[in-house]
Amino acid sequence: MRAMRRKVMLIAMVCCALLVTACNSGNNAPTASESTASSPSGSASNAEGSASEAPKEEYVIKVLTQAAMKVKRSDETKVGQVVKDKFNIVFEYVQTPGNYADKLNLMLAGGDYPEIITIQDNATFDKYVRAGALLPLDDFVANAPEFAKRYSEQIPLWRLSAYDGKLYKWEGMVPVDFRNYVEVNDIGVRTDVLKQQGYPDLLSTDDYIQFLKQGLQDNPTTNGQKTLGMIVPFAEPWGMQGISSIMYEKGGRYTAAAGNMGVIWNQVDQKFEDMMMNEYVKEGLVFFNKLYREGILDKDSFTDKYDQFAEKLNSGRALSSWYVVWGLNATNQGLIEAGLPDIQYINMPVRSMTQVERNEKRQIRVEDTRPFAIYSITKNAKHPERIQELLAWAATEEGRILLQSGFEGEQYTIVDGKRVPTEAYKKMLADPDSDEKIGLGGFEFLGNVLTSGEDGVPYNMSLDPSIQDELGLTQQARDAYSALGWSNSKDYYLQTGESAHTGVAGTIAIDTTSELGALHQRMVDFRVKNSTSLIIKPKSDEEFEALYQSVISDYQKLNPEQIVNEYNRLYQEKKTQVDQLK
Template identity: 90%
Template sequence: MRRKGMLIAMMCGVLLVSACSSNNKPSASESAAASPSSSASSSASSSSEVPKEEYVIKVLTQAAMKVKRSDETKVGKVIKDKFNIVFEYVQTPGNYADKLNLMLAGGDYPEMITIQDNATFDKYVHAGALLPLDDFVAKSPDFAKRYSEQIPLWRLSASDGKLYKWEGMVPVDFRNYVEVNDIGVRTDVLKQQNWPNLLSTDDYIKFLKQGLKDNPTTNGQKTLGMIVPFAEPWGMQGIGAIMYEKGGRYTAAAGNMGVVWNQVDQKFEDMMMNEYVKEGLAFFNKLYREGILDKDSFTDKYDQFVEKLNSGRALSSWYVVWALSVTNQGLIQAGHPDIQYINMPVRSKTQIERNEKRQIRVEDTRPFAINAITKNAKHPERIEDLLAWAATEEGRILLQSGFEGEQYTIVDGKRVPTEAYKKMVADPNSDEKIGLGGFEFLGNVMTNGEDGVPYNMALDPSLQDELNLTQQARDAYSALGWANSKDYYLKTGESAHTGVAGTIAIDTTSELGALHQRMVDFRVKNSTALIIKPKSDEEFEAMYQSVISDYQKLKPEQVVNEYNRLYQEKKAQLDQLK
C-alpha cells in the first residue's frame, strides 16, 4: 500500500540521481568503496574473482527514474566493479498488483521481483515462482544476523515454512523512524488563524472552511480544501479507512484488506464495521458536503495529487505527507516561500474522548516491500553473492550513506553528513550523481550502523528536522509550541511492534480467500457512496446501517475468525522457528 517512492521523498536520503559522464574517473572514496573491507569478509564475493560476463537484471519500478541502468550512478559502478551486475530499471505504471498477476499467469516475471502485498506474494509462492533462500541464509552470516528477528517471521508468510523473501525498511529503530502520516496543512493559513493546534475532525472542518473563505484563490488558481489520491489502488481501499490508526487501539499491521489489527487486545477485527473507520467516512462525507474535499479526489491518482500539492493551491492533504518535503522546496524555488506544508495530527471524536496512547506502528515485517529471486533467474548464485554483501557493514553504508569524503566524513569514529549531503536531502534536483535510491530492493534498513549513526543519515533523530524540513516548516512547528516535528506524537503515542500480525494472510486460492476479496470490493465501493451520497448526518447514519446490513450477509466473520485462528497457529510456529 505504502508506496513506492514514499521513502525517497519522506526520508530524502534515498535519492536516485542523474548519470555520471562515462569519462569521469572514480573519486578516491569511490575507489575505496570498491575495495572489499574486512566487514565484507563473510560475503561470498569477497573471496572470488569478479565474473567476466556482465549480468543485466531487469527490475520493475513505479518511481520516476532519472537513469535507465544502475551503472550510470556511482553506487551502481561499485556494484558492477565488485559483481559485474547491472540493474535495468523498467517503468511499470498503473495497477502494480494487476501487472504482477498477469506476469505470473504468463510466466514472464523478471529474475528479481518486488511485491507490494501478502496476497500477491502468496500467489507467487503457490505457483512455485520463487526460489527458496534457506541454503543462502545458512552460508551468509551477515544476512542472518542483520535480519535475525525478521527471518522467522518471513518464513511464516509462506505456506510451506520456507524462506522466499527479504523486505525493505526493516528492521526498524523506533527512535529513527516515527511513522505518522496524518494531514499535511498549509502553514500560511495556520498563521492567518493564529496558529490553532488542530486535532479533532471538527477542528479541521472549521479551519478549512475559514481557510477557503480567506483564500478563494492561490497563485491565480482556485484553492482546494483537501486533496486525496483515492483513485490509487491503495487509495480508497487503504487510506480511505485509515482513521482507525489515529487512536489508541489499532495499527495498520494487517494491511488494507478486510481486517484491522487491534494492538491492545492482540486480535483481528472487521475493518468495514470498525467504529473508527465509520467515523473516518463520516468525516469525509462532511468534508464533501461542505465543499472542502476536492471532488476530483475520486479520480485523482498520485501524479495528479502531487501536481495539485506542488502548486500550493491545496490547504491540506490527507495521509500522503511524505511528498511534503519536496513540495516545500519546490514552492520556495518557485518564489512562494510563505506557502509551506507540515504534518499535523488528527483524531476522531471518540478517539479524543478516550484519550488513549496512540499505537505508533513499528514494523517487524513490511509486506509492502517484499523482494524475492524468481525461478527465471539465470544466475541466482550471483544475486545471492550481491545480497550477502549488501547485508554487510560495508554494503549497508555504501548503499544508504554513500561515500566517505563526499556524503559523509568520520568524526570521533562516527559518520557525519557533509554539506553536500545536506544539500542533496534539501533539494533532490541538486543530486550528486550517487544513486542512493536505486537499490532499495537489496534491503534498506532503518537501524544504526556500528558507529551508532543510522545507515540512512537523514534518520538521525538529532538531525531529522534540519535535514528534512525547510526553515519555514521548522518555524511553524515552533509557533505551534512543538519542540520538533515529532514532539506531539512522542508525547501521546507509544511504539507498537507488528510481530506475527504482519505476516498473516489467507490462502488466496481458497473459498475464504475469495470471500476476503469480496469483502474488500464491497468496502471500497460502498465507502465511496457513503462519502458522496448522504446530504446530512442523519442520512449518513441511515445509509451506513443499510450498508452494514448488506455487508453482514457476506458472513465476513468467517474471514475474521480465520485470521485469528492463523494468528494463534503462527504464534506457536514462531516459537519453534526461533
C-alpha cells in the same frame, strides 16, 4: 494509491540516498581498509582469501533494473570499486523497461533469468520457487551469523512465504526503525491560515472543524478562485474504500496492517476486527458528515481522482487535504515558483474525539516484510558461494556503512563516535547529479536497511529527521513547524507514537476465488456504498445516528463475523508456522 506517485515522492524526500547512482570511475577509489576501520565477520571474513589462496577471477553478474541508471557497471563507482577489490565481483546493470512481471514470467518460461533476480510480488516469487528456479539459503544463513542476526525477525516470515518453508529470498528496506522512517499520512494544512489563527494546536476533529470554518470565513477566495475547505480524492479505487475509514489508525489501538478490505488489525489485542462496525471508523464518518454539512468538504471530492485533487492542491485553493500528503513538498515548491510563497502546506496530526480522550500512544505501522523488493539467487548462478560471501559481508557493520553511508571524510566525518553527514553528502542528496562517482544506491539488491548503526545514526543518513527537513521542506514549512513548537516535522509523532510491527498480520489474506472471498468482497462493496451515503445524507447528528444504525442492521445480515473469524483463524495458524520456522 497511485503507487508510482507515492513511491517517487517518498523515495525523493525520505530515502534519497538509495537512488543516488554514479557514472564515472574514480581514479583514487579508497581501498576497503580506508572505507572503515572495522573488519567483516562471519563467513565474510574470509572473502578476500589468505595470501596462499589463488586470486579469484573477475565475476560479472547481470542485475535487472527499471531505474534510470547512468552507469553500466558497478566498478565505475567508488563503492563498486571497493566491492570489486574485496570480492572481484562486478555488477552489470541491465535496463528492463515495460511490464516487469511479464518479463519475469517470460524469463521463467525460457529459463533465462539472471543469477540474482529482483521480484516485485509474492505471486511471481511463488512461481519461481515452485519451478525450482531459486536456490535455498538455509545453509547459508546457518553459516552467516551477522546476516541471521540482522534479519532475525524477517527470516521466519520470509520462509513462511515459500510453500515448502525454506528460505529463498531476502528483501530490501527491512528491517525498519520507525524513528528513522515515520510514515504518517494525516491532514495537509495551509500554513498561512495557521499563522492567521495564531498557530493553534490542531488535533481533534472538532479542532479542525472550527479551524477550517474560520479559515473559509477569513479567506473566501484564493488567488481569484473560491477557497476549498478540505479536498479528498474519494473517486480513486483506494479513496472511499481506504481513506474514508482510515481514522482508526490515528489512535492507540489499530494499524493498517490488514489493508483496506473488510477487517482491521488491533495491534494491542493482536486480533482482527470488523472494519465497518469499528467505533473509530464510525467517528471518521461522523467527521466527514459534519465537514459536508458545514460546507467545508469539497463536494467534488466524490468524483475527483488524484489528478483533479492535485490540481486543486497545487493551486493553493484548498485549506486542507485528507490523507494524501506525500506530495506536499512538490506542491510547496510549485507555489513558490508561481509567486505564492506565503501559501504552503504541512502534515499535521488528527484524532477522533474518543482517541483524544483516551490519549493512547499511536500505533505507527512498521512493515516487517517488503514483498515488492524481493531478491534471490537463482540456479543459473555460476558461483553462488561467492554471491553468498558478498551477501554475508553486506550484512556486517562495515558493509552496511559503506553501501549506505559512503566514505569517512567524504560523505561523513566522525564526531564523538558518531557519523555526521558532510556538506558534500547533503549536496548530493539535494542534487544527485552533483556527485556521480560514489555509487550509493547501486546495491539495493544486497538489502538496504532502514535501521541505525552501532553509533545510533541511520545507515542511510538521509533518514535523520533534521536532514529530511533541511532537504525536503521549504523554509516556510520549517518555520511553521517551529512556530507550532515542533523540533522537526516528525517530532509530534515520535513523542506520541510507538512502533507497531506488522509481523504475521501483514501476511494474512483470504483466497479471493473462494466462497468466503466472495463474501469478503460483498462486505467491502457494502461499506463503500453506505459510507458515501453516511457522509452525504444526514442533515444532523440525530439523522446520522439513525441512518448508521439502519446501515449496520443491514450489514450484519451478511454475517461478516465469518470473515473476521477466518482472518483470526489464519493468523493463529500462520503464527504457529512462524514459531516453528524460527
